[in-house]
Amino acid sequence: MMDKVIIAGFGGQGVMFLGKVMAYAGMGSDLELCWIPSYGPEMRGGTANCSVILSDEEIYSHVIDYADCAIVLNKPAYEKFSPRVKPGGVLVVNSSLAKLESKRDDITVIEIPATDMANELGNPSIANMICLGALIPHLKLIDFNKVEKAMTKLTAKRPQLMDVNLTAINKGLEFKNQ
Amino acid sequence: MEKVLMKGNEIIGEAAIRSGCKVFFGYPITPSTEVVEYLSAHMPKHGGTVLQAEDEIGAINMCYGAACTGTRVMTASSSPGVSLKQEGISYSAAVGLPMVIVNVNRCGPGLGGLGPAQSDYFQSTRGGGHGDYRTIVLAPSKAQELYDYTMMAFDLADKYRNPVLLLTDGFLGQTMEPVVLKERPEAPAVDRDWVVDGARGREKRVLASYSLTNEIGEANNLVWEAKYKDIQEKEQHWEEFYTEDAEYLLVSYGITGRICKSTVLNARKKGIKLGLIRPITLWPYPEKAFLPFKDKVKGIVTVELNTGQMIEDVKLSVECKVPVHLYRRQGGMLPTEHEILDYVENTFGIAAREV
């Protein structure tokens, strides 16, 4: 069993951190995993992306052509990565920053106004965690409890961030897709 | 044993510390920079020294000096930087100095790009600098191997008094994967009666590589040749994956070796008897791996990130008895597991049968 996830957005939207939360959730469950930052020319030019693979068996190729899921935090990320989701997969779109005129009908598209919701919570930088919350029910190998444990580890030096992030993840979990 | 999540380049640094590497000389170059950064942060805590040299040439010659004292030493760089080091590597090979050189390969020639590549295969396996020498070359394909082969590199360097190259790439270097930080087994005892550390109560020693006469020159070359033959005999390492009943073989190392495993699994699902030989040592090339297959398999595909370099060694290893084809991507591009399988099917006209 395997979850291949692509995460993309502007630099500063917490793309890499979102990936790390998933990676550490995998570590805590003794899964095989890879966290792969965007590499090559994509490192520059304002967009950031990373990929996470979680697996219950050894991961050989970690080159992702098509992902099971993707989280896109803005419109350019949507344009670039929505074709890279496998048919039957899940795409979480931050609809605050990516208004979709049309969308694929062979995948589940979750349009969540994550930036607006984050602003309501008083912290625009947690839109990434809201999106993660929306994706969690669609992941095969990790759940909220595992993410919570990973968050404890990742925010050990700044525990005040723990609650902020977990609240955001819960908001995402509660979100009902239209 | 501790299992941690680390970036590939950092794993090399941690393994070096745990291998008893006491001095590191380097110069920052993407995509190898995390090696020197990690060591700068952690090596001093273990009583080691990290020095950012004025340039790559300085760094490799500092390694040369440190190795002359019998101290475990490492440097790390990426392709253009490794080109600059070649003179120093040649001198180190000539004097017989144990050291570990990490090449986090980028694509070239010239400045090239930062993407994963295997374009330095010839440079790595044919000596690389001037003169007729060889360095032992290890090619990890995943996090745990970055750790294990770094340790192996130090031991081989000591055992054969020879520079050892760890050949990796930026994709492996940037990827975080779990790694078990195994405790280091006791390092094999090695002879240190050649080091230069001050002639206290002994005759003076000179470590140098000048051959005053042609006769001395030839005698030196014969000594090195004998050593290289010994290494070729004893240190060919490789991994086999679904080879036992294989009708077709992939041959690939490092990052593509790993991708090819997925290709093999996909092929097997389709009933295609595909196997993989993944060289772990690129020099000495594991030609022994091919002995059981050269009269048996129908065809071989090497998968490389260059214009076809290792394919020459594969053809030599099978004595051209088997058709050997090349599937390659270049310039920082990686093949997917699927495109490799497409190539195999098309090349050999294999009609997949579902099983």
Next chain:
Amino acid sequence: MEKIFGRSKGLTDVPFSFCPGCTHGTIMRLIAEVMEELDIIEDTIGISPVGCAGFSQNFFSCDFIGAAHGRAQAVGIGVKRSLPDRIVFTYQGDGDIAAIGTQHAIHAAARGEKITSIMVNNAIFGMTGGQMAPTTLEGMKTTTSPYGKDVSTTGYPIDLPRLIANLEGAVYVAAVSVDSPKNINQAKKAIKKAFQVQMAGLGFAFVSVLSTCPTNWGISPVDSLQWLRENMMPVYQMGELKVTEEVKSL
């Protein structure tokens, strides 16, 4: 009978192989005597370059490492950083340290590397048959400046000690000559201080020694000494160029 002069213990029995009138032998003897006087022969690792200075590995009785052209200081730094309690010196020609290896000289000084570098400056590449060096004087004929060095196209002589003296990590910089008994004594004092600086762990110590190359200059040994005095000394700043307060109090 009391022996008042003999071969220094810092030298091996191998006879010098330099051309008649070359002052390499004198300079090596001074270093050997200094090592003996400071009782550091068994603690010292010398680094030889290529060129005539490269023969030093045969003549000194301490451990030696032969380096690639220009790399002696980098090699020496590798040794010193591995074995900080040993004494490390490089013995290099001007072509080695002021041309192909300049970057190491500059950065060894900037970092205050605790090694001692001796530069033997004869204004020419000696071993390879007299080619132009970065220290070659204006108008001087060499095999690669057969019509005399034209500074407008090949540049001015580099006075390396002056460059080095500007760098914070260099704590002792001297330029000396071995053309007369008086100057030989001064040169020995400078070389000794350069080793003492290292023993005290104070920083980078650099001594440039003007030397002759009668063979490639095409002048007799005696005339060479006069030529050095008349032509090199006015171009290259002589004496102790830098002595920090810490070094003075040694």
